[in-house]
Amino acid sequence: MDKILLILKREYISRVKKKSFLLATFLMPILIGGMYALSIYLSVKDSDEEFLIKVIDESGYVGNKIEDKGVAKFEVITGQIDSVKTDVEQGEGFALLYIPELDLYKPKGIELYTMQTPGMELESDVDDAVENALEATKMDNLGLRQNTLDSIKTRISIKSKSLSGEASTAGSSTIAMAIGTISGLLIYMFIMIYGSQVMRAVMQEKTSKIVEILVSSVKPYQLMMGKILGVALVGLTQFALWMILTFAILSIGPMLLDVDPQVAADAASGVSVAGNSGGNAQALEAMDKLNDVLGEINIPLILGAFLYFFLTGYLFNAALFAMVGSAVDSEADTQQFMMPIMMPVIISMMMLGPVLKDPAGDLAFWLSMIPFSAPIIMMVRIPFDVPTWQLILSMLIMIGGFLGTTWMAGRVYRIGILMHGAKVNYKVIFKWMMSKD
Amino acid sequence: MNILTINNISKRYADHQALSDVSMAIPKQSIFGLLGPNGAGKTTLIRIINQIISSDAGTIEINGEPLNPGHVRVIGYLPEERGLYKKMKVGEHLLYFAQLKGLKKKESITKIKHWFKKLDIPDWLDKKVEDLSKGMQQKVQFIGTVLHDPELIILDEPFSGFDPINANIIKDEILELREKGSTIIFSTHRMESVEELCDHIALIDESHKILDGPKKDIKNSHRSQTYLVNHLGAMGALDSHYEILGTNKLEDEILETKVRITDDSDSNLLLKHLINQTKVVGFNELIPSINDIFIQAVKEANNG
Numbered sequence: 001m002d003k004i005l006l007i008l009k010r011e012y013i014s015r016v017k018k019k020s021f022l023l024a025t026f027l028m029p030i031l032i033g034g035m036y037a038l039s040i041y042l043s044v045k046d047s048d049e050e051f052l053i054k055v056i057d058e059s060g061y062v063g064n065k066i067e068d069k070g071v072a073k074f075e076v077i078t079g080q081i082d083s084v085k086t087d088v089e090q091g092e093g094f095a096l097l098y099i100p101e102l103d104l105y106k107p108k109g110i111e112l113y114t115m116q117t118p119g120m121e122l123e124s125d126v127d128d129a130v131e132n133a134l135e136a137t138k139m140d141n142l143g144l145r146q147n148t149l150d151s152i153k154t155r156i157s158i159k160s161k162s163l164s165g166e167a168s169t170a171g172s173s174t175i176a177m178a179i180g181t182i183s184g185l186l187i188y189m190f191i192m193i194y195g196s197q198v199m200r201a202v203m204q205e206k207t208s209k210i211v212e213i214l215v216s217s218v219k220p221y222q223l224m225m226g227k228i229l230g231v232a233l234v235g236l237t238q239f240a241l242w243m244i245l246t247f248a249i250l251s252i253g254p255m256l257l258d259v260d261p262q263v264a265a266d267a268a269s270g271v272s273v274a275g276n277s278g279g280n281a282q283a284l285e286a287m288d289k290l291n292d293v294l295g296e297i298n299i300p301l302i303l304g305a306f307l308y309f310f311l312t313g314y315l316f317n318a319a320l321f322a323m324v325g326s327a328v329d330s331e332a333d334t335q336q337f338m339m340p341i342m343m344p345v346i347i348s349m350m351m352l353g354p355v356l357k358d359p360a361g362d363l364a365f366w367l368s369m370i371p372f373s374a375p376i377i378m379m380v381r382i383p384f385d386v387p388t389w390q391l392i393l394s395m396l397i398m399i400g401g402f403l404g405t406t407w408m409a410g411r412v413y414r415i416g417i418l419m420h421g422a423k424v425n426y427k428v429i430f431k432w433m434m435s436k437d
Numbered sequence: 438m439n440i441l442t443i444n445n446i447s448k449r450y451a452d453h454q455a456l457s458d459v460s461m462a463i464p465k466q467s468i469f470g471l472l473g474p475n476g477a478g479k480t481t482l483i484r485i486i487n488q489i490i491s492s493d494a495g496t497i498e499i500n501g502e503p504l505n506p507g508h509v510r511v512i513g514y515l516p517e518e519r520g521l522y523k524k525m526k527v528g529e530h531l532l533y534f535a536q537l538k539g540l541k542k543k544e545s546i547t548k549i550k551h552w553f554k555k556l557d558i559p560d561w562l563d564k565k566v567e568d569l570s571k572g573m574q575q576k577v578q579f580i581g582t583v584l585h586d587p588e589l590i591i592l593d594e595p596f597s598g599f600d601p602i603n604a605n606i607i608k609d610e611i612l613e614l615r616e617k618g619s620t621i622i623f624s625t626h627r628m629e630s631v632e633e634l635c636d637h638i639a640l641i642d643e644s645h646k647i648l649d650g651p652k653k654d655i656k657n658s659h660r661s662q663t664y665l666v667n668h669l670g671a672m673g674a675l676d677s678h679y680e681i682l683g684t685n686k687l688e689d690e691i692l693e694t695k696v697r698i699t700d701d702s703d704s705n706l707l708l709k710h711l712i713n714q715t716k717v718v719g720f721n722e723l724i725p726s727i728n729d730i731f732i733q734a735v736k737e738a739n740n741g
Contacts, residue, residue: 003537006533006536006537007537010533014522014524014525208520208521208522208523209516209518209519209520210519210520210521210522212489212514212516212518212519213514213515213516213519213520213534213578213581214537215487215489216487216488216489216509216512216514216516217509217534217537217538218509218537219506220489414490418484418489418490420518431451435451
């Protein structure tokens with residue numbers, strides 16, 4: 001055990017000190033933070049800018065009801081459309097909004113004249129403002145008041161429960177889907193990136209011929225395990241640093257940009273910052289909905305399961321990668337053996353769609369029981385609530401799975417690392433696996 | 438007293454027999470030459486002693502105890518195929534080797550510094566392995582092998598790739614280690630270093646041990662009563678006790694003739710007989726070199 005620790009320590013330190021590791025670890029959060037900062041900056045900047053829009057209302061429905069909305073400020077004027085057009089051309093105001101005489105219930109022919117093409121935000125703000133004005137006119141005609149309308153509005157959130165009562169399906173499957181997909185993807189990336197690092201490390205030890213010196217001091221199995229665990233720890237470190245740094249950047253970033261964090265958060269979640277009362281109500285509604293859904297999703301379970309499948313999925317595959325690394329003499333030889341390892345992982349990624357469609361179906365069930373696909377598929381299913389027995393069974397299968405692959409890999413490894421220049425194919429690998437000590 | 442006893446070891450790989458019923462004993466504080474052609478089974482035997490692989494049959498004892506994982510600590514092994522981590526610093530690397538053998542950190546550092554001084558290596562603890570010359574890397578590997586003061590040092594082709602100066606330094610270290618009580622098993626093709634260093638040898642060919650014992654005894658048993666005679670003027674026919682194996686011309690009219698005694702006659706009688714035949718200027722027994730013995734033994738084994 002001491003020796004596994006020594007090997008693990010060397011593997012860990014030599015990797016964590018590498019420039020490529022430091023670069024990837026620190027660049028990623030900065031990249032995410034930078035994109036985030038950019039989006040905040042842009043939304044905050046946009047909201048400062050205002051566009052003056054001259055309104056000529058020939059219908060009589062809009063002029064006295066229109067209110068400033070978002071970046072659009074309105075000025076109702078009377079005058080000839082052509083002379084106002086000229087004024088706008090000369091820089092008096094950004095645009096001319098022309099409302100012709102129209103049928104209140106079939107409004108047509110409204111036009112916006114500008115010198116520069118208006119941004120999407122402005123266009124939608126103008127749209128909203130005119131709609132609000134027309135609606136207000138209709139309400140007046142019907143004798144309705146805004147607060148009457150507000151009091152009619154009802155908001156509910158239905159929680160669907162399965163008949164067994166133990167599991168509830170998340171109210172909004174979109175968020176569950178996002179969480180599932182992201183965790184599945186992360187596990188997939190982790191397995192691929194760090195699995196092939198294990199393979200390369202084993203191969204380098206073999207080709208640099210250091211391995212025979214090492215196995216005269218430690219058992220080949222200890223050497224392999226130390227390496228696999230060392231790389232796992234590197235991966236976890238990187239993941240933890242990404243989390244911490246991203247979080248730090250996201251919370252410190254807005255301060256540096258001199259933006260109210262609440263505003264920044266709103267901006268980032270796509271909620272209009274300078275919205276009017278209607279906008280705020282919508283935003284609040286969206287936030288409530290999000291909170292509801294998040295409340296229904298079991299965050300500790302997801303985090304715990306993520307770590308568990310993250311690790312077991314990696315261990316299961318890393319052993320196979322180590323096996324390939326020990327058998328070959330050069331990177332080029334790895335190709336033929338990589339296929340059978342990569343294929344199941346890639347197939348599980350391709351199965352994400354079908355599984356998301358029916359997270360409790362047969363396909364989803366079986367894929368989450370096969371150790372090759374279980375880490376990815378199970379993580380996709382968990383936000384949709386998986387029966388406890390299935391989760392536990394899948395977890396046990398993963399333990400069995402990686403004990404199995406490690407055993408297999410260990411047997412091939414002990415012979416493979418000492419074989420130079422041997423022509424290796426599946427038959428040879430199988431023979432190594434079966435040969436006695 | 439034997440440090441290592443090998444009893445009836447056999448090992449079979451899938452497609453060939455690597456060792457067949459090999460037994461030998463390695464005396465304490467000796468330099469033991471393990472010889473044999475390529476593919477004879479030397480490396481397999483060494484790997485079995487190092488517990489890298491296990492034997493199919495037979496037993497091995499170190500200091501009278503059956504081989505067990507604890508023995509890793511008392512063996513230092515320099516394989517023929519050897520390398521270092523290129524990106525690691527020399528000091529860290531040696532420390533890693535020492536710790537894998539079970540040494541404490543502090544102790545290891547003292548020993549590393551001691552060996553650096555001894556082998557005349559500048560303070561390179563912080564230098565990366567890849568920045569060292571090949572010869573220096575080999576010195577580092579040698580230090581890695583002996584750092585934990587192993588009782589039994591196994592060197593597989595230790596001189597391959599060494600320049601003559603460094604080879605000599607290592608040779609001196611090997612002799613000194615023996616003086617201090619270590620036993621060295623030495624596997625090589627370089628017969629001149631066997632001749633020079635080894636006290637005992639064993640010869641393995643095609644998985645069988647075909648010869649072993651103290652070098653002196655082996656050489657004696659391979660003496661063939663043959664003498665090299667340097668003489669001036671032709672040598673006449675000799676009587677029936679002796680046989681002329683051949684004559685070479687040396688410089689200054691001196692001839693060299695190989696003469697073998699065919700019966701129980703001895704060197705004095707031969708010399709007496711020769712004096713009457715020619716003018717003898719030199720007379721030496723032809724003692725077979727290890728190289729000759731090696732080639733002869735392998736030939737005999739293959740024919741028999």
